[in-house]
Amino acid sequence: MSIFNERIDRLKTSSVKWELTKDIFGEMDLWPMWVADMDFKPPQAVIDAIKKRVDHGVFGYTFVPPSVSEAISAWLLKRHQWDIQSPWLLYCSGVVQAISTAINAFTNEGDKVLLQSPVYTPFFDMIEKNNRVVVNSPLVLDENRYQIDFAQFEKTLQQGCKLFLLCSPHNPGGRVWTKDELLKIGELCLEYNCLILADEIHSDIVYKQYHHIPIASLSDQLSEKVITLIAPSKTFNLAGLQASAVIIKNKAMRTQFQEQLKRQGVFTLNTFGIIGMEAAYREGENWLDELIDYLQDNKEYTIQYLTEHFPQITCIDSEGTYLLWLDCRGLGLSDKDLRNLLIQKGKLALEPGPKFGHGGEGFVRINIACPMDDLIEGLNRFKNALT
Ligand SMILES: Cc1ncc(COP(=O)(O)O)c(C=O)c1O
Incomplete structure (x- = not known):
């Protein structure tokens, strides 16, 4: 059973x-x-690790130790064939918080931010509440499967979008974007100088015949223009622990994101989020x-x-x-x-x-x-x- x-x-x-x-x-x-x-x-490993930490009994400030970055890097390499380096990793309490932080770090008020509806509601909220402008390139439902109308997508990019919020895999449409689709997205975003904010929170729950590809892993050029967001919250059902990871290869962009976090007064994660995240990525496979x-x-x-x-x-x-x-x-x-x-x-x-x-x-x-x-x-x- x-x-x-x-x-x-x-x-x-x-x-x-x-x-x-x-x-x-x-x-x-x-x-x-x-x-x-x-x-x-x-x-069970997550529950055990948290219990052990509870038994310790002192809950002062904690930092995210290097062992967490090592666990995440090993997970990404094994599950998604993406070879990242530990310094590329930053942390936020949630992916939505990271979306808002990225919007503030990489765009200015009044800038256009692109998304593809129908899509996860906070994408709209985070753009609008930060006084940026939502630009939509709607997905097309064709034979029961959502597709990207690339001609339309390109036209939208021509309006001068600064950032594209990619939902990969897609909520609610359930698409796991193919390599060809991701390459085409990447090519167009590079051409029109639009950064990609890839929300890959659903990347680990993919059905058998499909394969998630982190868009940042597709080329060196792309890896410099993508901010990737992942979390153990969907994968291992840890949403209440409030821990997520942000992957930014480009050092200047990483500093920009970090500075924005500091402006928001964000310095570290909840102790149990740190413990749960590491145990999940290490032992949850x-x-x-x-x-x-x-x-x-x-x-x-x-x-x-x-x-x-x-x-x-x-x-x-x-x-x-x-x-x-x-x-x-x-x-x-x-x-x-x-x-x-x-x-x-x-x-x-x-x-x-x-x-x-x-x-x-x-x-x-x-x-x-x-x-x-x-x-x-x-x-x-x-x-x-x-x-
Ligand atoms: C695409 C997407 N991003 C982010 C989130 C929420 O992330 P968090 O709880 O880490 O803010 C969800 C939750 O459903 C989601 O579907």
Whole structure:
């Protein structure tokens, strides 16, 4: 029996996913398949390392020791064939914090920042809240797979974008970008002098026949123009520990990022984030392989269930991430009606598509990272809501 079948009660742990549905959806006790965390325990090695640190009992200021950079470098080399050097690494509490820091470090107020919708909502927020201008080159849904319209992408770059926020793999579309796609993105960004901020937080959860390629690993030239963001939070379900890593090869750019961190008063990470991050990258590999197998089964079950009960709904077959993007336009419902049915009749919390910007209308995003029994409960609620 898989360790991931264990159902763990997350109530009374201040879980955003389980205990904030009233604030976000207006109702308590909704079955939560929305925010992107998992209902699984992390690798045992992470729990053991944190327990050991707790037992020490003194929690003064801590720095990120070199052993963390070594663990991350070894992980990137083994899992993604990317050979980085430890000094390229900096740390932030979260990837969203790192996005905001990079926007401030590498652009000025009023500058244009490029993204590709539908995409993770804080991409828009971080650009706008920092008084930069969102420029969108929407993805194109072609035969159930998101594609980049490169002619349009180039035209957008010609408007003078300073920074491109690449979501790789893509949330919510589930694309794991191919080498050719990444090379083309890189070529155009280099041509138009646009830095690339690559959010690769989902890079470790990729299904069997696909392979994530860090865009910075593709050429020396590109590696000088890319800021890469990774974290153990999605991979090992450690979001509450608040630790992420920023990889910048170019020394001048790294200094610029570091100076911005200092301006924000950020100097180090939470003690448990440091401990958990190192243990996860050092010892979490077998756990992750098992997780991916489990998620693959959940994904196949979901697609089969929806195909059987809702031929009008198309599930975009994700190549990575534990998030599935459902095209519900065939139901003929407005987003408001769909949301109300899911919440009021189904008692189910899913992410509404319009949150992800242009192209999200008529879609919902479902998080399948839970024990299979809980997934079935959620899917039954989905069916109850819509029949
Ligand atoms: C693409 C992407 N970036 C960043 C995050 C959040 O990162 P963090 O919690 O480290 O700020 C998420 C979470 O869902 C995400 O999907």
